[in-house]
Amino acid sequence: MSANRSTELPTEMRTRDGRMLPSDAITTVLSVDLLIQILDRIRDPRDRKSWRLVSRGFLRAESLHRRELRPLRRETLPALLRRYVALERLDLSACPSIDDACLAAVAAAAEGLKVVCLARANRLGWRGLEALVAACPRLDTVDLSHSVGVGDREAAALAEAKGLREIRLDKCLAITDVGLAKVAVGCPGLERLGIKWCLEISDIGIELLAKKCPEIKFLDISYLKVTNESLRSISSLEKLEDLYMVGCSFVDDEGLQLLSNGSKSLQCIDVSRCDNVSSRGLTSLVEGNQCLQKINAGDCFPDLESSFLSKLSCVKNTLTVLKLDGFQVSSSSLRVIGGSCKNLVEIGLSKCTGVTDESISELVAICVDLRTVDLTCCHHLTDNALYSIADNCKRVESLLLESCSLITEKGLERIATCCSNLKEIDLTDCGVNDTALKFLSACSELTTLKLGLCSDISDNGLAHIGSNCGELLELDLYRCGRVTDEGLAAIASGCKRLRRLNLCYCTQITDNGLNNLSCLEELSDIELRGLARITSSGITAVAIGCKSLVELDLKRCYSVDDAGLWALARYALNLRQLTISYCPVTGLGLCNLLGSLRCLQDVKLVHLSWVSIEGFELALRASCGKLKKLKLLSGLRDVLSSELLQMLQTHGCRIRWVNKPLVFKG
Amino acid sequence: MSTETEDLELRAAAAAELLIEVMVNEGLISPKKRCRSTKAVILKNSDGAVCEVDMTVAMESSRIKRCLLAGKFKNGVIAVSGSDTEIFDMAIGFCKKCVGIHPTISWEDNVVRDVGIYSDDLLDLISAANYLGMEGLKNMTCRKVADMIKGLTNDDIRELFGIKDDLTISEKKMIAKAKKAEKSTTSPFAHRDATLS
Numbered sequence: 001m002s003a004n005r006s007t008e009l010p011t012e013m014r015t016r017d018g019r020m021l022p023s024d025a026i027t028t029v030l031s032v033d034l035l036i037q038i039l040d041r042i043r044d045p046r047d048r049k050s051w052r053l054v055s056r057g058f059l060r061a062e063s064l065h066r067r068e069l070r071p072l073r074r075e076t077l078p079a080l081l082r083r084y085v086a087l088e089r090l091d092l093s094a095c096p097s098i099d100d101a102c103l104a105a106v107a108a109a110a111e112g113l114k115v116v117c118l119a120r121a122n123r124l125g126w127r128g129l130e131a132l133v134a135a136c137p138r139l140d141t142v143d144l145s146h147s148v149g150v151g152d153r154e155a156a157a158l159a160e161a162k163g164l165r166e167i168r169l170d171k172c173l174a175i176t177d178v179g180l181a182k183v184a185v186g187c188p189g190l191e192r193l194g195i196k197w198c199l200e201i202s203d204i205g206i207e208l209l210a211k212k213c214p215e216i217k218f219l220d221i222s223y224l225k226v227t228n229e230s231l232r233s234i235s236s237l238e239k240l241e242d243l244y245m246v247g248c249s250f251v252d253d254e255g256l257q258l259l260s261n262g263s264k265s266l267q268c269i270d271v272s273r274c275d276n277v278s279s280r281g282l283t284s285l286v287e288g289n290q291c292l293q294k295i296n297a298g299d300c301f302p303d304l305e306s307s308f309l310s311k312l313s314c315v316k317n318t319l320t321v322l323k324l325d326g327f328q329v330s331s332s333s334l335r336v337i338g339g340s341c342k343n344l345v346e347i348g349l350s351k352c353t354g355v356t357d358e359s360i361s362e363l364v365a366i367c368v369d370l371r372t373v374d375l376t377c378c379h380h381l382t383d384n385a386l387y388s389i390a391d392n393c394k395r396v397e398s399l400l401l402e403s404c405s406l407i408t409e410k411g412l413e414r415i416a417t418c419c420s421n422l423k424e425i426d427l428t429d430c431g432v433n434d435t436a437l438k439f440l441s442a443c444s445e446l447t448t449l450k451l452g453l454c455s456d457i458s459d460n461g462l463a464h465i466g467s468n469c470g471e472l473l474e475l476d477l478y479r480c481g482r483v484t485d486e487g488l489a490a491i492a493s494g495c496k497r498l499r500r501l502n503l504c505y506c507t508q509i510t511d512n513g514l515n516n517l518s519c520l521e522e523l524s525d526i527e528l529r530g531l532a533r534i535t536s537s538g539i540t541a542v543a544i545g546c547k548s549l550v551e552l553d554l555k556r557c558y559s560v561d562d563a564g565l566w567a568l569a570r571y572a573l574n575l576r577q578l579t580i581s582y583c584p585v586t587g588l589g590l591c592n593l594l595g596s597l598r599c600l601q602d603v604k605l606v607h608l609s610w611v612s613i614e615g616f617e618l619a620l621r622a623s624c625g626k627l628k629k630l631k632l633l634s635g636l637r638d639v640l641s642s643e644l645l646q647m648l649q650t651h652g653c654r655i656r657w658v659n660k661p662l663v664f665k666g
Numbered sequence: 667m668s669t670e671t672e673d674l675e676l677r678a679a680a681a682a683e684l685l686i687e688v689m690v691n692e693g694l695i696s697p698k699k700r701c702r703s704t705k706a707v708i709l710k711n712s713d714g715a716v717c718e719v720d721m722t723v724a725m726e727s728s729r730i731k732r733c734l735l736a737g738k739f740k741n742g743v744i745a746v747s748g749s750d751t752e753i754f755d756m757a758i759g760f761c762k763k764c765v766g767i768h769p770t771i772s773w774e775d776n777v778v779r780d781v782g783i784y785s786d787d788l789l790d791l792i793s794a795a796n797y798l799g800m801e802g803l804k805n806m807t808c809r810k811v812a813d814m815i816k817g818l819t820n821d822d823i824r825e826l827f828g829i830k831d832d833l834t835i836s837e838k839k840m841i842a843k844a845k846k847a848e849k850s851t852t853s854p855f856a857h858r859d860a861t862l863s
Contacts, residue, residue: 034792037804041812052841053820055829059841079840 035061068115071095072574072599074102081109088112093119093143094576096601096626097652100128107135115141119168120628122148122652129157139163145170145194148652155179159186166192170220173198177205184212192218196244199225206230210237222246222270228255235259240266247273253281260288267291267318272298272325279308286311293318298325298348304333312340323348323374334359338366345369350376350400357381361388372398376426379403386411390418398424402450405429409436416442428452428476437461441468452478452502459487466494474500478527481506485513492516504529504553514538518545527553529579536563543571551577555604558582562589569596581606581631581660587615595622604631606660613639620644627653634659669741676721676742679705680734683725707734708743709758715751716743719758726761728799746798753790760803 030038039061042048052062068089071077074097081087087110092098098121107113113136118124124147133139139161144150151174158167164187169175175198184190184205190213195201203226209216210233217239221230227250234240235258243259243266245251251274259266266289271277277300286292286308292315304327312319319341329352337347344367349355355378364370370393375381381404389396390411396419401407407430415422422443427436433456440446441464449465449472451457457480465472472495477483483506491498498520503509510533517523518541526542526549528534539560543549549572554560560583568575569592576599590611594600600623605611611619617640620630624647634657637645648655689695705721709730724744725731733744746754788807795803815823824831833841 030789030792031796034796034808038792038808038811038815041809042815044816047816047818050818050820050823051815053833053838054823054831056832058823058829059833 032057032061032064036065039065072576074098075598077102077106078109081106084110086112088138089115091117092121093117094599094601096599096628097123098128099123100125100131103128104131104135107132111136112138114138117143118147119143119145120147122628122654124154125149126153126157129154130160133157133161136161137163141166143168144172147172148174148654150174152176152179152182156182156186159183162187163189165189166218168194169198170194170196171198173200176200177202177208180205181208184209188213189215191215194218194220195224196220196222196246197224199223201226203227203229203233207233210234213237215239217265218242220244221248224248225250227251228258231255231258235261235263238263238265242268244268244270245274246270249275252276253278253284256281257284257288260284260286263289264291268294268321270294270296271300272296272323274300277301279303279305283308283311286314290314291318294321295319296321296323296348298323298327298350300326302326302328304329306330306332306336309333309336310340312337316341317343320344321346321348323350324352325350325374327352329354329359331356331359334363338363342366343369346372346374348372348374349378350374352378355381357384357388360385364388364392368392369395371395372400374398374400375404376400376402377404379405382406383408383411383414387414390414394418395421397421400424400426401430402426402428403430405431407432409433409439412436413439416440419443421445424448426450427454428478430454431456434458434461434464438464441465444468445471447471448474450474450476451480452476453480455479455481458482459484459490462487463490466490466492469495470497471495472498474498476500476502477506478502479505481508484508485510485516488513489516492519496520497522499523499548500525502527503531505531507531507533509534511535511538511541515541518542521545521547524548525551528557529553529555530557532556532558535559536561536565536567539564540567540571543567546572548574550574553579554583555579556582558584560585562586565589565593569593573597573599575600577602579604580608582662583608584610587611587619590615591619591622594619594627598626601627602629603627606631606633606658607662609662616640617644620648624648624653625651627651629654629656631656631658633657673737673739673742676705676707676739677734677737679721680725680731683721684731684735687725706742707739709746709754710743711746711751711754713751715754717754717758719762723758723761726800726802727757728801730798732799750790753787753794756787756791757794757798757800757803760806761800 035058039051042051048062052059063083064086066084067086068091069080069084069087070091071080072094074095077095090106090110090113092106098118103118103124104127116132116139121144140163142158142164144154145168150169150172155169155175156179158164159182167183167187167190175195177200180195180201193209193216201224206221206226207229214237216237219234219240219242222244223246226248231251234243240263256271256277269285269292279301282297304324320343322337322341322344325348329349331354334355347363347367347370355375360381361384365388373389373393373396386407389399399415399422409432412432416439420443423445424447425440428450429452432451432454437457438461440449446469449469457477462483475491475495475498483503488509499522501517501523504527507530509531514534515538523546526546534557539554540563544567552568552572552575562585565580565585566589568578575597578600581604585608590605590608594603616636621644627648630648630653632655637657645655686695706718707721707724709717709719709724711717725734730744730746733739788811792804792807792811795807814826818826823829
């Protein structure tokens, strides 16, 4: 049953004078509450599963304890809800085709629900929401992001729940001011609202929202076509703490000035990509909100004037996160930033021009508490910058150095020696070599390692990583052509907790490498694009061994055929996202795959030249009701029957038609 | 034998201890500068055994604390029922060790050795800690039992604790089928928790 467990059985429980405990001692001595307290400390899902099968008393303890659930399939929902009577949080975003009837049944069964996530529930309408609101009086959080069918009528249904405190309607394109007004009037206690991308919403809606919901703390109006008038309304929200307005192109400095009314509550503001905002607006923002903790002003305007930077000293006590991506930085800018904000914990200078070693040294000499440093595409940085960071910021956890091609292993050695807390490092396109990996392997807390486009990396380097970085969760080896199966063996033996692995275009990988990977039980996201040498037997090994497999990318794996799809259909039962574009599979394999896997929601099937029209018809019909996203070659649009396309649409599936060439890439 | 005035003094001293504890938590007094009360409390077990402890030690147990503050004792003796002598001694021993310290896991392991807590007493100790309201001891013992259970299959757990298997075959099948349908509970909402209240 559990062949991989290496723990020895502890000695049996005996009383002090050596007798065996009477059976069921644990359940007689300990009440259900205490059993629940013990269960609270058992986090591993496999241990929880063992717990459930012990006895009725244990099962009951677990049923009472379970407060949150994230089911993957619709069919088992009724049984699960009957068992877990104390559920408070339910995430249905992974369940395919949730519709009104299903939601009504769920709500009737789980009346204590407080938090419900219905993201991407494309088939949901107002009837289901009405039922949910009526049956669950304690409902306080609903997430309907990306649900295509949600519009004003659905918002009205939601507004009946007076006690709602958090609503997410991101990308619900059909919501207009009317729907927003209903929500605002119906839920006066609303504290957190996300209406990102709801393009129909205008200043009128925001004005009413601000009047009717004074308790709002979190507001996301990114990408809306709102103007400064909305900011005037928002400035009246006295408890506002987080304001996200990414990409609001109709807002300018006047608007930001309206937001700067001496509020003590605003903590986090994101004005990135607001084209019409300049230094003046940001300056007034900082002057007017002196308790700001996080500022994201990336990609707004090119020139970072020192007048704004020195005004940052108004928030020097509270500012911890500053993101200034895409700016043109002068030699003194970073020194001024450092001088103004000593307490910085996170700094973002991604794609900033003019960042030099000296300016980094000046910054880190003052901001010694930095934990996240984003220097993506700061091309001029050399090892000296790394030396300064290593010497001053010992607590660095996340270092993003993508495209800093001048850094070498010497700089990384210093970082690895001085910053033992390093958890994430991004060295994509940096040209690091195996010696650098040897030094980096000293960071035993490393969880994320990105080495994309580092073609000098070979198996030796990976052996070092595998030997010491046991906490590694994500490894990106995109286009590291010298990696072979041996390197994968080293990683698989040392990094048992690995969850995400990117091996795209590492063309030397063969089935042996995939066999090595099959022992990684937590591996959930694997990208294997362009690996011409792997065949279906390797895929079978991965499907059997990687029990947590959720996302798999096999684009351009020219040797994977139907046998691979059969294996996935049989073993990879948790698979949700699959790309098999350009693979030599036939309609038979495809049909079996789409018919069997009940969790599969997102498939990319571009250029499957061996699949006939009938094959597509059958396969897509077999998958109806489960798929939410589908990517097909645009030529098929005219050839597939309109009945099929209609059926897919009604079942909530979004189809993307693409025009990709059939060229063989190197 | 204490008299009534001494009982009142004890009660007042308990109140003072509580006040000092609150002030330490608020950061008004440095924990190092705090001097321990020298008043002693006598705890009497249901077996009849008595045990004299310092007040600060006794206040670690929230039940004893409530008794002291409410004056539910006579002649300085608080009656504590619910566990036999050895378990009780262990619980008190733990309290003595953990006065004013924030327990870390390695510290707890040391205490386990010193006080002599063994696995066969764990269950009784959890029960005693729950009754006496000693959070630290309850956390530690629950964690110990959880650690014992980790990595075991359901058969092993039954063998360890001597539990009778009372699930029918069809029930087990249903549980096994349902378990495939769920994702782990470790972090279904983790990516949202940053913004969800």
